[in-house]
Amino acid sequence: xxxxxxxxxDEKTAVKAIFVGTRRTDPHGEFLTHFDPTDKDWxxxxxxxxxxxxxxxxxxxxxxxxxxxxxxxxxxxxxxGRQGDARQEGE
Numbered sequence: 822x823x824x825x826x827x828x829x830x831d832e833k834t835a836v837k838a839i840f841v842g843t844r845r846t847d848p849h850g851e852f853l854t855h856f857d858p859t860d861k862d863w864x865x866x867x868x869x870x871x872x873x874x875x876x877x878x879x880x881x882x883x884x885x886x887x888x889x890x891x892x893x894x895x896x897x898x899x900x901x902g903r904q905g906d907a908r909q910e911g912e
Contacts (some may be wrong), residue, residue: 826864838867844880845873
């Protein structure tokens with residue numbers, strides 16, 4: 822993730838904030854606020870958490886209402902990337 826963010830921010834120099842889908846009940850989400858800078862060892866930008874206090878059912882209701890495809894329907898499997906990718910750990 823880190824190399825991808827570095828590459829993206831190198832190319833898109835005007836980007837100062839990125840929307841993140843973390844909720845307070847997600848791992849490492851307990852102490853997040855709606856706006857948090859990245860940790861010191863990450864590329865620097867403001868993380869915007871618009872759904873930080875949403876419940877799981879609200880995420881699905883909005884996703885279904887707006888026909889947002891799930892990442893699994895696009896072939897992604899969490900940390901493993903797209904199905905069939907042979908990614909190395911840390912990418």
